[in-house]
Amino acid sequence: MAVGLQTPQNLYPVRGLRLAAMHSGIKNDSTAKDLTLIEIAPGASLAGVFTQSHFSAAPVQLCQQHLSLDSDARFLLINSGNANAGTGAAGLRDAIACCEALAEATGVDRDQVLPFSTGVIAERLPVTPIKKAIPELLARLDADNWLEAAQGIMTTDTLPKAVSVQLEIDDKAVFITGMAKGSGMIKPDMATMLSYIATDAVIEQGELSQMLGQMVTGSFNSITVDGDTSTNDSCVLIATGASAVNVNRGQEEFCQALQLVFEKLAQAIIRDAEGATKFVEVNVEGAATESDARSVAFTIAESPLVKTALFASDPNWGRFIMAIGRAPLSQIDPEHVDLYLGAVRLLHQGLPDPEYSEALGQAEMSRSEITIRVNLNLGDARARVWTSDLSYDYVKINAEYRS
């Protein structure tokens, strides 16, 4: 059951982009969409970031290879239900076969097709149903199909995740729409499970890559469900240019809107995290370095003992102290640490706050959205991380995933 998340409404089309999704036969459930196609009009810019896993999946390797050729990407072909990871050379051949089939059907080059997969690891990708579905997928392409596409990329997600923003720049309308999937094996490392964000602004290629790097740091690279980084994380940012509005990293209004889309999508993944009953923000400030701040935030966010206390709504904040205590830090002075649960102060200068009472802590822990704040009082660096709790349902979902 997702925490404060609904099915997306009012998703704006992004001019220059058409989408389609359908059931091809990869998933057993014949009502579940498992194949998604995104068509990009010629002349768009596209930037991608991918998992840092040593065992990156075949589609990730092929995507990176195609992108390195600087060809105009014209199609993104995304399957759910099978990750095509840990499949070796055969997996790579399977991914190539899918790209080739689509290239042949549309008259583009193979390297203008970018493949993406998500689902079970270490099983061969069923290529035949994918090839067979291509004509119908092409026939269904429509600029208004963002919601269907967001459904098509789901695996253990309980809700589709998409965010849309319209803004006005130089008296012209500019749209940003993005979608993402993911609810387990979530600790993106340079990217998220799968996320696609598009705008019709004009953004030069190099600029777009820089922008993507900036955006993921505070969004997809700041979330964790279980600390487990996927073999298939991919995040793609597309600028079709159809609005004829030029933007770059100096355009504050656009960058804020884009950041909002990235953050909302990253948060949506946490709100729909496997078994989640809580949405938790961990803020660490006053750190000597940003790396220290992130280290404390992630140690709290990934501690199984913190996460089970959150699930139980138990203000057992000794576990927060334990987690800060074990964070790999360049510098810490326990006697300067302030710790807050929502508005309630737990520690002041390293000592239990005399004003604290169990009732105050209980009230904060009972909320479905919780903020934990740590001030190390050592410097100016800060970090913000979003996470979920660890519930019976997380165990259930992951113990039964393949059955």
Add this chain to the structure above:
Amino acid sequence: MAVGLQTPQNLYPVRGLRLAAMHSGIKNDSTAKDLTLIEIAPGASLAGVFTQSHFSAAPVQLCQQHLSLDSDARFLLINSGNANAGTGAAGLRDAIACCEALAEATGVDRDQVLPFSTGVIAERLPVTPIKKAIPELLARLDADNWLEAAQGIMTTDTLPKAVSVQLEIDDKAVFITGMAKGSGMIKPDMATMLSYIATDAVIEQGELSQMLGQMVTGSFNSITVDGDTSTNDSCVLIATGASAVNVNRGQEEFCQALQLVFEKLAQAIIRDAEGATKFVEVNVEGAATESDARSVAFTIAESPLVKTALFASDPNWGRFIMAIGRAPLSQIDPEHVDLYLGAVRLLHQGLPDPEYSEALGQAEMSRSEITIRVNLNLGDARARVWTSDLSYDYVKINAEYRS
């Protein structure tokens, strides 16, 4: 329910050591022992290693202070049910008060008493019941009380943990007996939750410290339940010298016996890990460095997705690949990796083994004792880590810990 672990039998006394344990009133359950005393005869050597947590508990700080004074430690006073951690200066005063009460009752100096605590973090230690129990504890001291003492230090443990070995050196009998507690918040960093190992061999102080450092690396520092390092981890090795047999690190038979005691105690903690239904050994070999080998082993051992698959007896070994893939390594070549589940090969040179079948994998995963073996085929370094699975009961135990 512990995996392959029974209540210890036939624990040898260690000459020069007497023990006692009783219920003093710290735990609510009046049948549960919560206070343990170990008396050491004059002239023994003692070495300790402690948690590396930035928030080490008051008793840990006081222990380290007392040890630094080079006084002859004569008593270990250990309470369970309360960790006296995150309690600031008041917590330190409480620990001092307990040591002083015991010193006064026995005529030793305060710094000859070493205090230890384990239990809930961030609550004040109840000093009054501890002081009140001291006369009875002293009256109960007996060399034969190892089992009672092992019960006295338990918190969420379901069974007491102790191991005993007798060996003959130079025609003289030498005894080693040790006990440990811990089943959650287990990823000891230089030590374990609480562990006390004693021998009546004669071992010079500096030698004993070196020996302890060597012993913990392959035992308590090679186990993980949840990756959460406690604020109270302490491991103490005592050599009473009562056997009049001199040993040092060169005495192979003694060192092997001592290593066995350390390993069995560390394994006992994992066998009794919170909610454990599996005992899992992760072997990583062929790594470029020992640090790389440990990094891969711990990443597998701590992955929530690996642990839920183990709980489900699901041979979803794509998750092993995922975990290896996200391990922070100095060097890896995915195309050289071999991966085994028990005797079954999953990956050979980075590719799925054609001989593998789901039935073979299922048979291995259904066992209660499981071995995962990775060969990186890069070098000669290796590591071995023991861990447990992640079950509904782990969540239950930790969601309900304080209720």
